[in-house]
Amino acid sequence: xxxxxxxxxxxxxxxxxxxxxxxxxxxxxxxxxxxxxxxxxxxxxxxxxxxxxxxxxxxxxxxxxxxxxxxxxxxxxxxxxxxxxxxxxxxxxxxxxxxxxxxxxxxxxxxxxxxxxxxxxxxxxxxxxxxxxxxxxxxxxxxxxxxxxxxxxxxxxxxxxxxxxxxxxxxxxxxxxxxxxxxxxxxxxxxxxxxxxxxxxxxxxxxxxxxxxxx
Numbered sequence: 336x337x338x339x340x341x342x343x344x345x346x347x348x349x350x351x352x353x354x355x356x357x358x359x360x361x362x363x364x365x366x367x368x369x370x371x372x373x374x375x376x377x378x379x380x381x382x383x384x385x386x387x388x389x390x391x392x393x394x395x396x397x398x399x400x401x402x403x404x405x406x407x408x409x410x411x412x413x414x415x416x417x418x419x420x421x422x423x424x425x426x427x428x429x430x431x432x433x434x435x436x437x438x439x440x441x442x443x444x445x446x447x448x449x450x451x452x453x454x455x456x457x458x459x460x461x462x463x464x465x466x467x468x469x470x471x472x473x474x475x476x477x478x479x480x481x482x483x484x485x486x487x488x489x490x491x492x493x494x495x496x497x498x499x500x501x502x503x504x505x506x507x508x509x510x511x512x513x514x515x516x517x518x519x520x521x522x523x524x525x526x527x528x529x530x531x532x533x534x535x536x537x538x539x540x541x542x543x544x545x546x547x548x549x550x
């Protein structure tokens with residue numbers, strides 16, 4: 336294991352490189368990407384759970400939303416405690432501060448609602464062994480990307496208003512903020528990549544995201 340995971344965010348994943356020298360991988364231990372991401376890869380032979388039978392593209396990006404929403408919820412709770420305890424320049428009696436917190440709380444709450452809707456639609460198709468319609472594929476990608484934007488925007492708004500002592504690298508809010516920023520760059524939830532792909536479909540063009548080019 337090569338110790339090369341030195342990052343500003345998501346350092347806890349420990350995603351280090353693994354170096355293999357002169358190692359033989361037998362055919363039965365290898366799977367083509369096209370097979371792995373498609374419906375019914377080899378896994379259903381040993382696991383009949385619906386998620387293992389479905390097209391993985393439908394689920395892949397959503398896996399990031401749990402950590403993203405959870406991190407946003409944790410950061411929001413911590414920032415509220417900082418404000419309530421008077422441990423920042425933000426006065427909880429100030430209407431402007433109240434509006435900032437309320438808007439961020441509403442955004443995180445909306446992200447949770449979007450996540451629940453996404454899971455409901457995914458489970459609907461997976462449990463019935465049905466391919467998702469083109470319209471629902473668009474909604475899934477659009478919703479999970481927008482939910483991520485809501486979470487990052489909600490916390491960024493508040494972090495930018497805290498005092499410098501809460502911006503120290505060891506402060507939990509900073510860790511949560513950096514983790515959110517890093518997670519938002521992942522392919523499955525990346526704003527520029529996914530929303531441009533959704534926009535192409537919405538204006539009647541072929542999308543750069545092959546997953547969306549289904550009627």
